[in-house]
Amino acid sequence: MSEQTSFKTLRDTPISEYLTPGSPLCGGCGGEIIVKLALKALGPKTILVSVPGCLALFELYPYTSLKTPMLFAPFPAGPAAAQGIVDGIEALVSKGRVSNPGVKVLLLTGDGAAYDIGLQATSAAIHRGLDFYYLCYDNEAYGNTGFQFSGSTPLAASTSTTPAGSGLRKKDLFEIWRAHNPPYVATVAASRPVDLLRKFEKAQRFRGPKLFIALGVCPTGWGSDPALTVRLDKLAVETGIFPLKEAVYGRVRHTYIPRSRKPVEEYLRHQRRFEHLFKPVRRDDLIRQIQEDVDRYWENVRE
């Protein structure tokens, strides 16, 4: 990005922490890194809304890992709960009870809520221009309930309900959201923290829905080594499987283009959910399909 930003290098990362050390999330959970960074960019006046999903574990009454308030809502009701908070703050301002609150409302969801159960409510919230931030931590399955297939599960990935590998491709949530023409949509990755911070900073210029899809490396569900979370995240970006991009009022720009993409195999072979592609018999047909999908995507990127 050549735009003005407070985040030029990793050294510019704010030192303030809004997550306490330790949490009930699994060791090596990529989602924790994402939320940690997002809160650093958004600052202390952030109110979280959470729906069922792994990140709801940040608050397990009477314990909390958060230094910010969080409201827990039913699965499809996250956007409605965010609307209630936004409206409540506006009511307080209009009555003169508070002035210039500068509060940001951040809805945290997993892919189960974002791609499936809460999609209708999200669509309605974008449509009515709700002024909120929406962060989908996408671990490509229902991670909190036993790693069942979701609308985000990628082709050939094994889940508890697709043990032989999914036969479907994941939905393109970025494009679904972009079709609503919100002010800002972006993808973010834990291995690219400066890109993430810049995007959350940039989003603050806009009033209305600001939506983020974060790759959610999930050692427990993916069967990956918790120590390799950031490396795996980086491989997703470098193989081109997870494109880093943003769309401002629908106009897409890739914020990182991997010039010499690594083969997708380098990403797949570190995960037990894709183990059946390599043994007992190597499934070149499926590996090729996944590679071709990625190649086709990048052939259409003109920047």
Ligand code: SF4
């Ligand atoms: S199941 Fe996966 S996404 Fe959920 S807390 Fe554990 S590592 Fe994170």
